[in-house]
Amino acid sequence: MLTLNAQLNLTMFECLNQDLTAHAIPITPMRRAALQDWLSQQDTFTQQWVRGNGFDAAPAAFCVIPDQNGNPRLVLLGVSEQLDLWSCSALPNALPAGLYKLDEHWPKAQITDVMLGWLLGSYQYTRYRKATRTPAQLQVHPDCNTQELEALVEGIALTRDLINTPAGDMMPQHLAEAAEDLGKAFGAHVQQLVGHELLQQNYPVIHAVGRASAHPPRLIDLRWGDDKNPRVTLVGKGVCFDSGGLDIKPANGMRLMKKDMGGAAHVLGLARMIMGCKLPVRLRVLIPAVENAISGDAFRPGDVLTSRSGKTIEIDNTDAEGRLVLCDAICEAVSESPELLIDMATLTGAARVALGPDVPAVFSKPAELAQALQTRSAAVNDQIWPMPLYAPYNRWLNSDIADLVNSSATPLGGAITAALFLQHFVPEQQHWMHMDVMAWNSENLPGRPRGGEAMGLRAFFALLRERYRP
Structure with a gap:
C-alpha cells in the first residue's frame, strides 16, 4: 500500500491544534533596504552578531540570533521586495531542528503561500531510506487557510x-x-x-x-x-x-x-x-x-x-x-x-x-x-x-x-x-x-x-x- 511521506505529514500538522506560540522561534522577513534601520533599534549584542555573521539580507540568506543562553531567539530571513511561495522554502532543512513561527511582519495576504513553500521544502521521499534529517517545523499561522x-x-x-x-x-x-x-x-x-x-x-x-x-x-x-x-x-x-x-x-x-x-x-x-x-x-x-x-x-x-x-x-x-x-x-x-x-x-x-x-x-x-x-x-x-x-x-x-x-x-x-x-x-x-x-x-x-x-x-x-x- 502506498502512503504519503510520513515525515512531511508530521512536519505539517502536528502543531495545528496546539497553542505553542510561546515556545516557537519567530522568523522576521528582512529586506536589504530595511536592515540598517532595523539594526539601529536593536541592542549592541544583536548588532554585533548580525554584522559579525555577515548577514546582509540578501534573498534566502538567514541569520539565527541567539539568546543569552545560546539558544535560538530570532531568525532574520533575507527576502526580495516581492514575497513569494519560495521565500521560506529553503529553511526547513537549513535551520536547527525546532519549532518556528512567522512573526507579525509577514503580510497576511502571503501567509498561506509562504507556509506552503515551507512545507514543500520539508518534503523528503523516504520509502527506501530514512530521512536525512528532521526538518524544522513551522507553527500554523492563524491567518492561514488550513483546509486549502x-x-x-x-x-x-x-x-x-x-x-x-x-x-x-x-x-x-x-x-x-x-x-x-x-x-x-x-x-x-x-x-x-x-x-x-x-x-x-x-x-x-x-x-x-x-x-x-x-x-x-x-x-x-x-x-x-x-x-x-x-x-x-x-x-x-x-x-x-x-x-x-x-x-x-x-x-x-x-x-x-x-x-x-x-x-x-x-x-x-x-x-x-x-x-x-x-x-x-x-x-x-x-x-x-x-x-x-x-x-x-x-x-x-x-x-x-x-x-x-x-x-x-x-x-x-x-x-x-x-x-x-x-x-x-x-x-x-x-x-x-x-x-x-x-x-x-x-x-x-x-x-x-x-x-x-x-x-x-x-x-x-x-x-x-x-x-x-x-x-x-x-x-x-x-x-x-x-x-x-x-x-x-x-x-x-x-x-x-x-x-x-x-x-x-x-x-x-x-x-x-x-x-x-x-x-x-x-x-x-x-x-x-x-x-x-x-x-x-x-x-x-x-x-x-x-x-x-x-x-x-x-x-x-x-x-x-x-x-x-x-
Missing part, C-alpha cells in the same frame, strides 16, 4: 511520491491501489477494467499498448461528488514504465521512464486537492495504466489499431504510446459531455525543447481556457504556457492506410502534433485542456528537490476553485 493548505500539500506530496516510486513498485496494479486508497479517504467510488476486460468493454488501444507486459493493463475510473454538480473529468497518462516498445529507447532515454506515469500522478494529486477542499463538482478521474514493454505479443510499427471511437491508427512509432492510451480514455470521458475535460501527460520531449523542463505546455479548446489558466498560474507562481492547436499541422498525421498515424515523420512541432492527435478524439463542442508536463526536477531548488514534481497543479486548482467556488 492541507489539500495543496497533500496533493503535491502524493504526486511527488507516486512519480518518485520506481517502476518495480509502481506498475498498473500499484497505481490502481493508490487511486483506491485516495477514493477510500474521500468516499469516492473506484472501479477498474483489467486485461481482457478492456477488449470486452471496447478499450482496444489501451489493451494493445499494455498487452506485452507481465502486469496487465487497466483503466482506472474514480468518481466523486454529487451528480447534480457540474461535471469535471480528469484523464492522466499512466504509462508506468516506457521501454519505447519495439522502437526501444536508448539507455539514457529509458533511465527516468518511471516518471512516464506522471500524468496519472498529476490527476490524482489534483483530485486530492478538489476533494480535500470539497469543490462542488461531479469529479471523474480516468487513468489508462500500462507498461509499454517488449515481448512476442508487443504491438509493432506498421500495425493498425482500431480505437474505442472507431478511428483507425497506423503505428509509426511504438514509443509514441502515451497518446494512444489517452485516446481511448478521452473517448470514454467525452461520452458524458463534462463541462470541462482536462488531460495531463508526460507526452513529448518536444515540449521540453520548446519551454524547458520547468514550464508545462498547455493546449486548450477554446484558446481562452489556457489564457485564463496562465493568468491564474502567474498569480500562484506555478507557471504554464499556452501553445497553439495549429490545425495545418494535421497534415503530418495523415496515413496512407488508416485515419491517423500516431507519430509524425517530421521532428518539427512534436508537442503540437501530439496535441492535435488527441484533439481528433475530442468533439468540437467539448471544452478541453491538455497539459504536456515534465513532472521532474532535474536539479535541487528551494522547495523543489530533485525528483518527481507536481507542475501546473496549483494553477489548475486555482482556476477550478475560482470557477466552482462553494
Whole structure:
C-alpha cells in the first residue's frame, strides 16, 4: 500500500491544534533596504552578531540570533521586495531542528503561500531510506487557510511520491491501489477494467499498448461528488514504465521512464486537492495504466489499431504510446459531455525543447481556457504556457492506410502534433485542456528537490476553485 511521506505529514500538522506560540522561534522577513534601520533599534549584542555573521539580507540568506543562553531567539530571513511561495522554502532543512513561527511582519495576504513553500521544502521521499534529517517545523499561522493548505500539500506530496516510486513498485496494479486508497479517504467510488476486460468493454488501444507486459493493463475510473454538480473529468497518462516498445529507447532515454506515469500522478494529486477542499463538482478521474514493454505479443510499427471511437491508427512509432492510451480514455470521458475535460501527460520531449523542463505546455479548446489558466498560474507562481492547436499541422498525421498515424515523420512541432492527435478524439463542442508536463526536477531548488514534481497543479486548482467556488 502506498502512503504519503510520513515525515512531511508530521512536519505539517502536528502543531495545528496546539497553542505553542510561546515556545516557537519567530522568523522576521528582512529586506536589504530595511536592515540598517532595523539594526539601529536593536541592542549592541544583536548588532554585533548580525554584522559579525555577515548577514546582509540578501534573498534566502538567514541569520539565527541567539539568546543569552545560546539558544535560538530570532531568525532574520533575507527576502526580495516581492514575497513569494519560495521565500521560506529553503529553511526547513537549513535551520536547527525546532519549532518556528512567522512573526507579525509577514503580510497576511502571503501567509498561506509562504507556509506552503515551507512545507514543500520539508518534503523528503523516504520509502527506501530514512530521512536525512528532521526538518524544522513551522507553527500554523492563524491567518492561514488550513483546509486549502492541507489539500495543496497533500496533493503535491502524493504526486511527488507516486512519480518518485520506481517502476518495480509502481506498475498498473500499484497505481490502481493508490487511486483506491485516495477514493477510500474521500468516499469516492473506484472501479477498474483489467486485461481482457478492456477488449470486452471496447478499450482496444489501451489493451494493445499494455498487452506485452507481465502486469496487465487497466483503466482506472474514480468518481466523486454529487451528480447534480457540474461535471469535471480528469484523464492522466499512466504509462508506468516506457521501454519505447519495439522502437526501444536508448539507455539514457529509458533511465527516468518511471516518471512516464506522471500524468496519472498529476490527476490524482489534483483530485486530492478538489476533494480535500470539497469543490462542488461531479469529479471523474480516468487513468489508462500500462507498461509499454517488449515481448512476442508487443504491438509493432506498421500495425493498425482500431480505437474505442472507431478511428483507425497506423503505428509509426511504438514509443509514441502515451497518446494512444489517452485516446481511448478521452473517448470514454467525452461520452458524458463534462463541462470541462482536462488531460495531463508526460507526452513529448518536444515540449521540453520548446519551454524547458520547468514550464508545462498547455493546449486548450477554446484558446481562452489556457489564457485564463496562465493568468491564474502567474498569480500562484506555478507557471504554464499556452501553445497553439495549429490545425495545418494535421497534415503530418495523415496515413496512407488508416485515419491517423500516431507519430509524425517530421521532428518539427512534436508537442503540437501530439496535441492535435488527441484533439481528433475530442468533439468540437467539448471544452478541453491538455497539459504536456515534465513532472521532474532535474536539479535541487528551494522547495523543489530533485525528483518527481507536481507542475501546473496549483494553477489548475486555482482556476477550478475560482470557477466552482462553494
